[in-house]
Amino acid sequence: xxxxxxxxxxxxxxxxxxxxxxxxxxxxxxxxxxxxxxxxxxxxxxxxxxxxxxxxxxxxxxxxxxxxxxxxxxxxxxxxxxxxxxxxxxxxxxxxxxxxxxxxxxxxxxxxxxx
Amino acid sequence: xxxxxxxxxxxxxxxxxxxxxxxxxxxxxxxxxxxxxxxxxxxxxxxxxxxxxxxxxxxxxxxxxxxxxxxxxxxxxxxxxxxxxxxxxxxxxxxxxxxxxxxxxxxxxxxxxx
Numbered sequence: 001x002x003x004x005x006x007x008x009x010x011x012x013x014x015x016x017x018x019x020x021x022x023x024x025x026x027x028x029x030x031x032x033x034x035x036x037x038x039x040x041x042x043x044x045x046x047x048x049x050x051x052x053x054x055x056x057x058x059x060x061x062x063x064x065x066x067x068x069x070x071x072x073x074x075x076x077x078x079x080x081x082x083x084x085x086x087x088x089x090x091x092x093x094x095x096x097x098x099x100x101x102x103x104x105x106x107x108x109x110x111x112x113x114x115x
Numbered sequence: 116x117x118x119x120x121x122x123x124x125x126x127x128x129x130x131x132x133x134x135x136x137x138x139x140x141x142x143x144x145x146x147x148x149x150x151x152x153x154x155x156x157x158x159x160x161x162x163x164x165x166x167x168x169x170x171x172x173x174x175x176x177x178x179x180x181x182x183x184x185x186x187x188x189x190x191x192x193x194x195x196x197x198x199x200x201x202x203x204x205x206x207x208x209x210x211x212x213x214x215x216x217x218x219x220x221x222x223x224x225x226x227x228x229x
Contacts (some may be wrong), residue, residue: 004158033216043205043218056216066133090158104217106158 001027004093012113013040017099018079020112025093031055031070033104034066037088046089048075050096077110078112117142119189119206120153123221128229134178134193136223138206141187148189149217150180162204165189176200193217201227 005024011076013019018064025032033056034046045058066076072093078085092104122137140146146217148165163174170182191204206220 035217035219042221043217043219046218058216086221092159095204102160103164104159106160108158 004091004105006089006107006110008092008110009108010111010113012115013075013081014074014115015081015083017081018077019081019112020075020077021089021091021112023074023076023091023093023107025074025091026105028095029093029105030072030096031094032068032072033092033094034076035090035092037090037109038086046076081114083114085100085112087112117146117208118149118218119208119220120213121204121206121223123183123223124143124221125224125226127226127228128196128200131195132190133170134196134200136191136204136225138180138188138189138191138207139187140208141207142208148180148182149209150174150178150189150191151205151207151219152202153205153222159205162191164196168199196225198227198229200224 007022031050037043044048048056052068063079068074075114090109091107120139150162151159163172173179178193203222207217
């Protein structure tokens with residue numbers, strides 16, 4: 001069974017641009033979560049989607065948004081990029097995210113650099 | 116809000132020595148606790164999780180963790196370090212209730228010396 005796939009692996013953008021990152025969960029998984037990882041702030045939760053609906057959202061500005069498609073694939077979008085958005089963006093999938101001890105499967109991430 | 120604190124951002128051990136990575140949680144109610152490992156240029160991989168079924172939890176690659184309510188700790192150990200254990204380790208908590216996100220500690224970089 002294929003793991004969580006994130007594309008692209010690396011991305012370079014300039015300030016003010018927008019970017020879209022993609023995540024394909026493990027087959028059969030319906031919950032997709034996004035995390036931002038930076039050296040200064042560590043791993044921070046962005047949002048979680050289930051059945052095309054955002055179920056949970058972290059403390060990030062509205063420039064960060066996401067969506068989930070009917071096949072459970074998810075995209076996240078960052079508009080008006082700032083230098084501080086440079087980070088590794090990790091996607092994680094799980095069966096339904098409902099059980100609090102449910103295992104999350106992480107992708108390798110998209111490394112975004114904002115110049 | 117529930118959180119976890121990892122003591123020591125960097126830990127070095129010799130190959131074959133005991134590995135001890137510390138994690139303390141803040142909660143009056145036993146939370147759901149996890150240890151993840153991240154190898155360079157990769158995502159996170161689950162090592163083990165505390166499910167309240169047993170206080171000593173065994174994970175993959177010879178790692179285990181003991182849940183101690185009296186100390187609010189969930190330290191990760193491995194009896195004998197291997198070079199391949201060099202990675203960053205994250206303790207995480209998932210609050211009980213409706214919230215589904217993980218709150219991660221700041222991570223501990225483990226270096227294994229030959």
